[in-house]
Amino acid sequence: MKKSKFLAPVFCLALLAPAVFPTSAVAAEKVKVKSVEFVGMPAPTTPEEMAKLYTTASLQVTYTDGSTRSFPLSYKKLFKTTDKVGSTIAGVAIDANGNPIMDKSVPNKPVPFVSDDPDSNSLMKIGGQAATSKGGNPLTLITHYEYITSDSAGNSAYGLVPASMSQTTIDQNKTTGELVATDLKKIDFSGVDGLWIPCNGSLTPWNTHLGSEEYEPDARAFEADPTQTFTNPFAKAYYQDDTKMGNPYAYGFLPEITVRADGSNSVVKHYSMGRFSHELGRVAPDHKTVYFGDDGGNTMLFMYVADKAKDLSAGTLYAAKFTQKSTDASGGAGSLSWINLGHATDAEIKSYIDKGVKFSDIFETTDQDTEGFTKIKTYPSGKVEWLKVKPGMETAAAFLESRRYGAMLGATAEWNKMEGVAINAKDKKAYVVISYLEKAMEADSKNADPVDDIQMKKLSSGAVYELDMKSGVKDSAGGKIDSEYAAAKMAGLVAGKDLADPDWKGNTADDNMVANPDNISYSESLHTLFIGEDSGKHANNYVWAYNVDTKKLSRILSTPAGAEATGLQAVDNLNGFSYIMSNIQHPGDEMILPDALKAQVAPLIDKYWDGKEAGAVGYISGLPTEEQMIAWKDSDKSLSKLRETSEKAGAKVTWNKDSSVTVKKGKNTLSVKLGDNTAKINGKDVKLESAAKLENGQTVFPTATLLNFLNKK
Template identity: 65%
Template structure:
């Protein structure tokens, strides 16, 4: 791109936190340009295509220890021309930073006070998470600006766990008020507070999350405690230590059925919040819930081994407090590339949050719901599901079907015939234009492979092993019937599932230590879809790549581009594509636990670790931030419209390091930059760039002895 330092000082502003140059002008400058209509620029040219130009994987120890991008967005117009918008990564805060006086990742108890680590009794310190996860960035109608002159935005962020106290210390979410610069779109954190979960008994391991179409945040509670194991021995799950730390009371026992749901956070105009747990959406290892465009249908990730694909259809739009829960049966069609299958849906039951919460409040136990057997017996069904992972023989006690469906959704689903063989089911995203959904399966192995020993109670999924994982495409259709023949009241029912973006395992590690092809996605986790860019963003949680990446996959062209590299050992989390928020677009993306369990080659490991310790406080901090520089459609068109504007030639060429040769009475002019040469003639639209004839939108003109040329010509010279 142009490197005109003087021009930047005078005219350029950082678009989305970055000087995004097209014709030496940032995309932000065009954000509210009235001359650029929605469909085409003011010269009638439209956007033909948008693609991401990816970055190489890091190869040096310094690069392998940082969070960065060198990728860009290439926009091609209907006249055949193109422009490049470079991307950059912008930090908002580390999890260890104080924002407005509050440590971002601090764990808090039921009273909102920091939970203290008393490992060293003489020097207690607060527990602070190094593991930020989900982000929802949005605007709340009526919220007042913070006095910095920008738009007021809200950011909800998860802090999934604390490495040294996984599960035993309650997790948290924060609400950050963000100032969005009205000119550049740059985001600045102003204040941060912890969201109060005391009304719902605290927050269990919150993994990914999503923004609903009605502007609330859906969180998650992952890896639900095994109620059967807890009843036999309360020390076998985190439940007891979790509630004791949350309430500051060592006599608390806890109830595993109180956790494992989807919490919904509503942010109000006065910056206050309210929280509701949706017990009617089922209890399982919630990676996240994602709401379809009908505002009623929800698909879920169910993380772990021997997990299940669930769907929830709410009774009313924008109201997740009552609805019907379904589980899928995989009817396999092929085994290659992650496999493909028709999906048959089994109704588990209908409930309200109030009904299911009543079961929890009355202290219902596993043994109140199921009878068990140690071996096959009449009336008992053999199942194998998470969290047990063991072969179980269960029978639902009479009248306890609803309790089983919503407190033990996976166990009950397996009993009635749903498939419990998915492995590490992670992110979910919707493409409303194509009526598709996408689900990440981080590791396609174990229960998803054919059971060659015949040891499992069911073997619906028999696909070929891909440890690097697969992102699946789901076809959504309406007028579907469940297994019992009853209509499913949704137009967004997944009916077919097939592998789309497939990882590639390596037979042996490469020179850097990668165990999967670094030029393909490995172990997909977070997913987010940009309707405006027609792009599925995929974030990795890989133990097979030295560095985890964020990828951009164009669902129309099928092009895959690496757009962000995280430090070795860090997971890419909090992925959220935000289209056109007050005229600016972002991709939110965090990292957690940098330097954790690195697989870097021995020759580089010590240097990489040293750099990570320098960059991330000795591995104690994660980071919350965003990928900036993505142009909105309006900015793309405005950039093209501006191409025809005239700029003063001599100053721009000089500041850009180019030389000028003037001949024939100052009419013929040659501008030279390195090995590139642009020849123009005052009064003529015809010019020559590196020996090729081009046509300028406007002819150069001489005004009072100064030649003015359209900016697009210089853009082609400096960016041929």
């Protein structure tokens, strides 16, 4: 077997160890990593924990000699959105000239609009980048600021204030891998009409950032009454011109940001990838096939196949027809067929926008069943419509009204809250989130909709679906799809569980299962899918680690009550260090805690998160690469508070008169005397890298040894 860069063979060893590594062979072979497992953290139970962003999870490594080592995880904040990084407020909204957009809602007190809603992260290494002032490895981080929640007077500002992205210079400590933000600048979108509600995004295989524009304005509603969309207020704010009129067809695409070695960047929007509610786009390993999240109600699954690898400026757009096979509790299953919507270039579609094409230039409409018109129901209108494409306008329909046109051709437009997308290259799997399995995804009991392809059991907690990708797939008309990664079927993989009644924290979904998954990211090296929540059913939203081989789900991060977990990016090995990038949005927003508990938690959130006005950008630290797992196998120099760590894991801790401590968990017992370099675990001596000792009145103990004990079965 050819050795992979990281852990690909590890999981084969876990399955085949008795045959491949008999006892005699283990002694002769150099010790390797056999398997890895995330050991999850308990849910928060105190007001203090419910207000914080933290983790007490760990990664446990099992080696081929039978030994184990636990690596504790921690959360490190890079910056809050209200912080200045260098000379720039991270979350500040800027106009077309790069100036802060001012909030004038409180008379005589203008302040810049600052977002509390950071989302997508792309942490990347740019070849030839200059060293930072701190002397570490220079890295670049692209971050989205999805929207502004409200103005200073408390009025909703969602969609009214142009969104932004930042480009942050990151110093990576060459010894520890710690990341520090040293400088930040806002990215200029004036060449592409500004940036509309950027939700999630991804790092392309060729090291560019692929962003998003979510909840595209309804061009039909805009043409009938411009006040029914955010288009004009957005344009007026972005251009600082009260006479400016916006164009709804300028928004709803994927921007791609290329960062150069000198720190400059370029921005393009890919108009040929279709216009819909882009949660994000995720590129497959062939560097040309792209899958998308389409957020909202009555949405659609799309696939794009570029003409050339690493070039998203021209290609063919497909929409999926879903044929349901089951309705099981994990989210059901079905097969996929692909409808070819057409081929286009970015320039071709941009020319329609520049000419000011309107909805009525593309479609004829009626309000009843009429020969020659197709009856559909899609986002953004969510209403039944009867449409006919005007002669010669098929390309404009396909790429400016992708969902409406797809529905006219028979694609399924019944998905609800289609969010994150991730790719598992080795197994040729894609993962797609459906955050809420309800509404159009339930059976149409009233027979009111044009079609009823999806008839799932209602599951408000949502699910992550797995899609099988393969080569040789033909479209619904028999045409060849030029991709080795076309999905042929999909089935529920990880699902939540609704509760009939709220628990003591107000949870209406099981707190030990996912609820309303949103962001997802996949680690090839760990065979692990990371899942972030955007839930009103969990009092605290979490980030989970789901091992696709063992099917184990582990909670690895807890966010403040009312916050959303965003910006997930699994970084497997960057200059010899691994990370899980993870942000939070709007802490304290719409808390579902019972009133008495909320009264305790809310002041703490105000204290930690600038009166609920700050989101945070950061990462989960402590995740070793395979090389570090081997190098640090017998090294245990970090210390943890013995009582606090043990009791959080459900163990009983006893202080003895002879200055020793006993820890019991299940059938296992650990005992150690202060000052000793040896502890006893189940009666056997275990040598410690550092002696147990008192620090500030608390016993501290080698972290890995303690976690190994607490994680014993």
